[in-house]
Amino acid sequence: MSDWRRRWQRYRRQNRVLVGLYVGLLLLTAAGFALFNRLSGLPPEELTNRLLIFLLWWFDLTLIAIVGFIILRNLLRLALERRFGFLGARFRTKLLLSYVVLSLAPTVVLFMLGASLLSKAAASWFAAPVEGMVAASVQLAEGVRQLAEARTARAAEVVARRLVEIGDEAGRVAELERLHTLLGNHLTMLYRNGVQVVELVDPRQRPMLRLPPLEDAALRSSGLRGERYAGTVVVRAWQVLPDGGVVVVGEVLPTAMIKAQGRLATSSAAYERLKLERPTITATAVLGFGGLALLVAFAAIWLGLYLSRRFTAPLLALAATARRVAEGDSLEEVPLPAEDEVGLLVDSFNAMARRLHGREEELEAAVRRLRTVLSAIRTGVLTLDAARQTVLANPAAAALLGTPELVDTPQLLEVLAVAFPRLVDTIRTSPSGFRGSLTLYPPGAARHVEVAVVALGTAEHVEGWVVALEDLTQLLRAQRQAAWSEAARRIAHQIKNPLTPIRLAAERIARQCERRSPELPAIVEQGCAAIVEHVLSMQEMVDAFARYAKFPAISRRPVRVGDLVRQLIALYAGVRPDLRIDARDDADNREVLLDPEQIRQALANLVDNAVEASPAGSVVTVRVAWEHDDVVFVVEDEGPGLPVEDPELLFQPFFSTKGRGSGVGLALVQRIASDHGGTVRLEPGRERGVRAVVRIPGVQR
């Protein structure tokens, strides 16, 4: 921005400059107009009137232009602000319109009333009584003059008539003197052949002494004349005599009366002049009053605009802050002084902002703590939005998945779909509360992961999702090693048990052979029988191992679980006559996708155990039911109960408390349940016995 432009921007905002420009322009224009009119040669009064009218017009028009400009500018500005959605535009529009209406309407009404009153007042100045007085004064002056003229004319006529009757000159002069005194003339003169022969003057009437004579032309015929002279009015009347002589009689009107009449006449003339200028006076008054009204309107509008700005400024600042906060900015205080109710509102807002700041800091601290925990724990945690589109990971999850970029910024879940399609599919489709196991293949080695999917918020309004990834690889490896060790120990134990009698039988046969014992055939027969028995036992054990090891994959198909249970129970009819085996179907005849052979085998293992453990006269109950979306099989007996403290030991392969059998029955049950995504547990019965519960997630057809 150039220097001149900056200066202009600074000066433009200063009212003094604007006012100075206005006054200067006004003076220049007025001076120019006055000069122009003076050059045009107007009389001073006319010039003054025109200048005054011009100035008033200029003033009024300027004020009208300013007020109109202010109103239009603000209306246009507000219209644009409303169109572009500026904050507070509607409120300011209402305020401005209210101020304009409230200020302009009374001003206009007041101006019209005032103009009407002024016009009527100006008319009343020239009312009939005043007119009558002025006319009477004119008539009075006229009457006084006419009386003097009539009196003088009659005196001249009387004098002329007497002179006609007198023949000699001396007698005429004597008669002139007598009549001059008798009639009280101020002037009596006699002309003959244009020459003044007699002049009689009342010495008290000094103006008559210096009165210029009548011109010859006027004396050719009788006449009458009233004229101003020496501050008074002199009336002269003359009569032409038959012999050519002229008698002149004059009278001086009293100076005091003439002066009074003069003042009256001057006032009357001034009144008439004023009457003639009445429209100009009215126009001047109305224009002046209009100017005042416009000044009031201007002041009111300016004050209104100022107040509207002052009133709305804190509210607008407040609203702007609230909008910024709504758009995501941090909450900040509104820096405005608190004085009135608006200030109270601002104070409350600032207090709320401070309080929320405190809460925000607490929240940030909690988030920091949570991040620390999340970064410290070994469980991988993925957080997703409500639509499960974007994902953010803690360091453990990022390390597990080999995607460190997930720690800092949320990424689309799609980025994981290439490397971990099953995980992504599980995350996208699993309901809240889902738990399952997956094998992931990040760069390096395969990882066995337990996945838990939990929704945040309520069921109606899900705010996000959390997926926990528990890396079970090490644990499973350790468990597998422990299981193998346990299996080896038990296999060794199981194998060692028959080996000892076999070795003893073989040693006994060998010893009897050395002795040539006659009982050798019988001993060989007994020894071989024992050896075969134990070898068969070992064979049975090896078959059980093979079955457990070569367990087939499940093959789901729709099955009515009620029918499945009933068919199974039918197989046990008559196995133990002293025992009752009941079936209870609460499955509502629904079909479930599962492997019926494996489920049947699992249930058979459980029923076998129950039948074996049940005393005579007891009842074994097999029940199938729905709990939530799971199908639940329950096998309950009335036997002695669980033989161990920890029921989980019973599910370990080759673990047996019966001293016979392979010990893989319950292990198979657990494997079948696990392969179906379900669980199995053993628990004490309600009163006695054992209660085996198999829960399979219901995959309904």
Added chain:
Amino acid sequence: MVLAALALAAAAAVAPDLEVAVQPSTGRLSVQMAVGRELPDEWTQALAAGAPVSITYRLRLYRNRRLFWDLRLASHELVVKAQRDPLTGVFSLVSEMNREILASGEADSLEEAIFWVTHPPSAELALPIRHEPLWLFVRAEFLTRYKLLVIPSTEGTSWVQKAVPESP
């Protein structure tokens, strides 16, 4: 009767407010004006009551430039003033052309005075050397009125346009 009324109406319609007669001479133009309409009542009353009144005759000389707007060559003002002396009853009459007294006189009656001011002495205007036709516009102004209280409006005759004849 009807014809007479129509004739009177036609005469009234065509009667000009201001009669203007021009008489050219070498380098000069003599303009004789006469107001043909009634003067405003307030003007007459003011004169009778002794207030100074006047009639302003404005004379403007234009050059007719055909293709362009008419160019004003000169502007003159003939002001005829009248005032009655209430003490003597005599009307003082003065005629000023461009602020210079052209003529003066006295009248003993209102009618004489009105006739004097409505039939002012002829005005002598200087004519410029020209090559194009000249127009003379004349108007008589009596007083100023105001429309709607505040809008000035001069009451007078309408402008009379006269072609200036060639000098002999």
